[in-house]
Amino acid sequence: MPAFKIDDQEVEFIPGQSVMQAALAADIYIPHLCFHEDFKAHGSCRICLVMQNGRYLSACTIPAVEGMDIINIRDDVQEQRKQLLELLFIEGNHVCPSCEKSGSCSLQSVAEFCGLLSPSLPFMYPNRSVDASHADFLLDFNRCILCELCVRASRDVDGKSVFGISGRGSNAHLVVNSADGKLVSSSFEKTDRAASICPVGVILPKHRGFKVPIGKREFDVTAINERRENDAG
Amino acid sequence: MSTGSILQANDASAIVNTVKQVMHPLFDQTYLLQYLIKIQALYACIPPAAIQTLHEKLALTEAQIKSVISFYSFLSIDYQGKYRILFSDNITDRMAGNQSLFHQLSEAIKGADASIDFTSCTGLCDQGPAMLVNGHAINRLDTQRINDIAQLVNNNESLTNWPDNLFKIEDNIRRGDIQLNARAGDGSGIKNAMNLGYQKTLQILQNSGLRGRGGAGFTTAKKWQLCKQSEAVQRYVVCNADEGEPGTFKDRVLFNSSAHSVIEGMTICAYVIGAQKGFIYLRGEYLYLLEHLNDVLQRRREAGLLGQKILGKLNFKFDIEVHLGAGAYICGEESALIESLEGKRGMPRIRPPFPVTEGYKNQPTVVNNVETFWSVSRILLKGSNWFNKLGTKESTGTRLLSISGDCERPGIYEYPFGVTLQKIVEDCGGIETQAVQMAGAAGNTVLARDFDHQVSFEDLSTGGSFILIGGNRNLLDMLTNFADFFKHESCGFCTPCRVGTSLIADTLHRFEKGQGCSGDLQHLKKVLKLMQKSSFCGLGSSAPTAFLNVLENSPDVFDCGMSVESAEIYFDLNAATAEYKKITEPGEKGI
Numbered sequence: 001m002p003a004f005k006i007d008d009q010e011v012e013f014i015p016g017q018s019v020m021q022a023a024l025a026a027d028i029y030i031p032h033l034c035f036h037e038d039f040k041a042h043g044s045c046r047i048c049l050v051m052q053n054g055r056y057l058s059a060c061t062i063p064a065v066e067g068m069d070i071i072n073i074r075d076d077v078q079e080q081r082k083q084l085l086e087l088l089f090i091e092g093n094h095v096c097p098s099c100e101k102s103g104s105c106s107l108q109s110v111a112e113f114c115g116l117l118s119p120s121l122p123f124m125y126p127n128r129s130v131d132a133s134h135a136d137f138l139l140d141f142n143r144c145i146l147c148e149l150c151v152r153a154s155r156d157v158d159g160k161s162v163f164g165i166s167g168r169g170s171n172a173h174l175v176v177n178s179a180d181g182k183l184v185s186s187s188f189e190k191t192d193r194a195a196s197i198c199p200v201g202v203i204l205p206k207h208r209g210f211k212v213p214i215g216k217r218e219f220d221v222t223a224i225n226e227r228r229e230n231d232a233g
Numbered sequence: 234m235s236t237g238s239i240l241q242a243n244d245a246s247a248i249v250n251t252v253k254q255v256m257h258p259l260f261d262q263t264y265l266l267q268y269l270i271k272i273q274a275l276y277a278c279i280p281p282a283a284i285q286t287l288h289e290k291l292a293l294t295e296a297q298i299k300s301v302i303s304f305y306s307f308l309s310i311d312y313q314g315k316y317r318i319l320f321s322d323n324i325t326d327r328m329a330g331n332q333s334l335f336h337q338l339s340e341a342i343k344g345a346d347a348s349i350d351f352t353s354c355t356g357l358c359d360q361g362p363a364m365l366v367n368g369h370a371i372n373r374l375d376t377q378r379i380n381d382i383a384q385l386v387n388n389n390e391s392l393t394n395w396p397d398n399l400f401k402i403e404d405n406i407r408r409g410d411i412q413l414n415a416r417a418g419d420g421s422g423i424k425n426a427m428n429l430g431y432q433k434t435l436q437i438l439q440n441s442g443l444r445g446r447g448g449a450g451f452t453t454a455k456k457w458q459l460c461k462q463s464e465a466v467q468r469y470v471v472c473n474a475d476e477g478e479p480g481t482f483k484d485r486v487l488f489n490s491s492a493h494s495v496i497e498g499m500t501i502c503a504y505v506i507g508a509q510k511g512f513i514y515l516r517g518e519y520l521y522l523l524e525h526l527n528d529v530l531q532r533r534r535e536a537g538l539l540g541q542k543i544l545g546k547l548n549f550k551f552d553i554e555v556h557l558g559a560g561a562y563i564c565g566e567e568s569a570l571i572e573s574l575e576g577k578r579g580m581p582r583i584r585p586p587f588p589v590t591e592g593y594k595n596q597p598t599v600v601n602n603v604e605t606f607w608s609v610s611r612i613l614l615k616g617s618n619w620f621n622k623l624g625t626k627e628s629t630g631t632r633l634l635s636i637s638g639d640c641e642r643p644g645i646y647e648y649p650f651g652v653t654l655q656k657i658v659e660d661c662g663g664i665e666t667q668a669v670q671m672a673g674a675a676g677n678t679v680l681a682r683d684f685d686h687q688v689s690f691e692d693l694s695t696g697g698s699f700i701l702i703g704g705n706r707n708l709l710d711m712l713t714n715f716a717d718f719f720k721h722e723s724c725g726f727c728t729p730c731r732v733g734t735s736l737i738a739d740t741l742h743r744f745e746k747g748q749g750c751s752g753d754l755q756h757l758k759k760v761l762k763l764m765q766k767s768s769f770c771g772l773g774s775s776a777p778t779a780f781l782n783v784l785e786n787s788p789d790v791f792d793c794g795m796s797v798e799s800a801e802i803y804f805d806l807n808a809a810t811a812e813y814k815k816i817t818e819p820g821e822k823g824i
Contacts, residue, residue, distance in 0.1 A: 043583050043769055046727055046728050046769065049766075056766045056767055080763060084729060087733065091735075120756070121760075164300050165578075167300075168304050168578075169723040169724065169734065171303075
């Protein structure tokens, strides 16, 4: 099998695999948010930046090539990730202490892994809404990081295209495909794949708020870098 | 002129019929953007009944259609009035006084059935300030012209009856060299290619050293070769005429003055790679060229230079269709352009695969700049030595520069690569030039002390834009203009560009108001470097260039925007508590 290196560790790969896929198969953690192994790579969050030949590339979008020498965990690479995470935090309204997703939030856990404790840039405080129209689920757009995992899950697995992205640039935002734009008027169901895919706290099940106390949640028990992708859910 | 009056959007069944006519006979998803552009022109908006009809006929969800509408600046759900007036807002328009003219017209047409706003550079920088009225370009705005336009709007005069001289656009070709002085496009280039066969044709292009004129400078022969080698059901030739880089207008002039040559270059490409279908992706700002281009295409079909059996060769068929853009700078990025050609939001794709292997409809596609195809038509007539004897080792031949800003003779200049900035500045009559902005908003800011540098891929590369900044200008104004531009044009896909462009704009506006702080500059530098290293596509990685140049080479430019308190962070208590005050103060809006 052909192989390449991540932080001096030999990693075998099947031709066609991305650096991210090969790393996951070899149990090497590369921090990421918009990547999910059940879906095609997206490349938007940029958190999985790695260094190859002095250049930053996203591990989820570059094909693994024999002989590559990838740097994953090193201070300068982690620093870039930290800055990217900071941008995600200041762009939305993330209030971790009161967020139902705290402790099982990928954004929070990846930030902890990369060493981001508090942003230094000014918060943007965008004016975003909440959609509580659905009986079983709440949509809190304040926390959306535009990873499009729900868009992809709904379209590619559920065959429904309940979610989409509208607008451009800093106006890009998640929308629901229904006549009035409300979740209740869409074909969304609690059994959908899209219902359990959100890595942050946008798509939240109702009626079980704080059932698991903070401190005993998924990533409180096992940090995000120590678990396998499919444990999620 | 095609635009007559705007249709009333209150009769749903009439709209349904009109939209069906617009879609007829193709009813094809990949034409969604083209349908929307036509509907927008008819109704000055995309009415709900139109969205409903598109949804039913094209098997797209309403959310998908709305998300396409929301991506392109020239499309809108809201009614834009019988006259939609968009002032070009490049730095050159601002230098020529577009802001006060904008306010003059806004005041003069208050209450009219019209909307008025700014838009990104419309490519008339050599004859600005400029505007678009319902998509049609008007140049050389001054108080007199604004008065005339206000009168026409207030008199409710149909655009078809506006005087022709308002819409006269100039070519302003100031300096020709071997390419502008040669004539091509009558089919002899295609004939030569066919006689030589595709391998020898590629060899000639290879020997000429021609590199893509869009800016990235990929070797043209190699691009074609890669496309030809890729397995395919179909191959496509795409001409990138989404000339959105602020300050660039050479493609507009080439289409106006030598469209035959450009199309001949595309046809030669089709012959080499074996394509049967080509597209010209024409930016919406150049709507006025559409009729002319379609005319030229038709004439070439009639002359046997396009269509079936080109030049009598039985198995060589190739035809070209013009697709319009609708106000999105990102569509100049080749993979975003292809998404847009497919009728979608113009989002850049993951690369690799590159368009030469998976492009339009996932088939191998050559995407080249207008000027590249134009040069091909000449090289195939004159030979590779004729071309490569000029220029430098890595940058052979000549190229066109779009020159604007503070100079006496703005317009199109052809120079061999290797020419110094000093020579160009002298030739065009630069007025106390303190700096040149190369390659548009995304390029280098070169200060006068560095004018001994050369225009070439190995020194200072440019997509063709060359803006002169006079001694009395404040570079901070230019950077603020660019910051607004990038914030407006970022597609929003990747984190660094989406958030970074907003941060840059916020910071520059703080300096504009004299509220800048030393801490701001540190943050700004950090964000700019992050964007350079981590952005998903070229927009995000090139946007920081000018800002970083000025920060590094001329940091005192920012001094005038510094807050007097010179604190590390500026804090405005009144602004920070404004929202709170609005809620708590007694009155109508209080709780």
